Amino acid sequence: MRYLFLGYSNEKAERELPAEELERVIALHADFGARMRAEGRFVAGVGLADSAETKVVRRAADGGDLVTDGPFAETAEQIGGLYILECADHDEAIALARRIPFTPGLTVEVRRAPA
Numbered sequence: 001m002r003y004l005f006l007g008y009s010n011e012k013a014e015r016e017l018p019a020e021e022l023e024r025v026i027a028l029h030a031d032f033g034a035r036m037r038a039e040g041r042f043v044a045g046v047g048l049a050d051s052a053e054t055k056v057v058r059r060a061a062d063g064g065d066l067v068t069d070g071p072f073a074e075t076a077e078q079i080g081g082l083y084i085l086e087c088a089d090h091d092e093a094i095a096l097a098r099r100i101p102f103t104p105g106l107t108v109e110v111r112r113a114p115a
Contacts (some may be wrong), residue, residue, distance in 0.1 A: 001086070001087055001088070001089065001092075001112055001113070001115070002085070002087075002088075002112070002113040003045055003084070003085055003087045003090075003093040003095070003110055003111065003112050003113065004082060004083075004084055004087055004109075004110070004111045004112075004113055005081045005082060005083040005084070005085065005097055005100060005108055005109070005110055006079060006082050006094075006108065006109040006111070007079070007080065007081045007082060007083075007100065007106055007107070007108050007109075008078065008079055008106070008107045008109065009050060009077060009080040009103050009104075009105055009106045009107075010076050010077055010078075010096055010104055010105030010106075011050060011051060011078050011080070012076070013054070013103070013104040013105050014080075014103050014104065015102070017103070025101055025103050026047075027110075028101035029047070029075070029081075029100075029101050029104040030108060032085050032099065032101055033045050033083075036083070036085055036096075040086065041085045041086045041087070041096070042083075042085060042086075043084040043086060044082075044083070044084040045081070045082065045083040045084070046081055046082060047080065047081040048079060048080055048081050048082075051070075051071055051079070052077075053095075054069070054070040054071055055067055055068070055069065055070055056068050056070030056071065058070070065074075067103040077105060077107060079114065080103075080106070084113070090110075090112065092114070093110050094110060
């Protein structure tokens with residue numbers, strides 16, 4: 001089964017990390033991705049640009065498109081990246097989520113992708 005691991009982080013806290021610490025976390029994510037590839041679990045993974053660059057596209061009531069700056073939600077956490085991994089079951093997915101390198105305030109949402 002495929003699972004989505006969606007990482008929400010505090011961009012402000014990450015920007016305040018010393019450069020060496022941020023580089024260490026990025027290297028830990030590269031190592032995690034390499035381990036998932038070696039285990040045959042890796043489907044996809046990507047870190048995302050700062051949320052200040054985000055646009056939201058919505059369908060307007062008149063059928064046209066409405067493009068706004070995003071994200072809309074006022075929150076301290078923003079989507080920072082994702083992994084899609086093959087897992088035997090939900091318990092294994094949770095165990096893998098615990099192995100994802102954490103930064104200050106990181107939260108990982110684990111969601112099964114229907115077959």
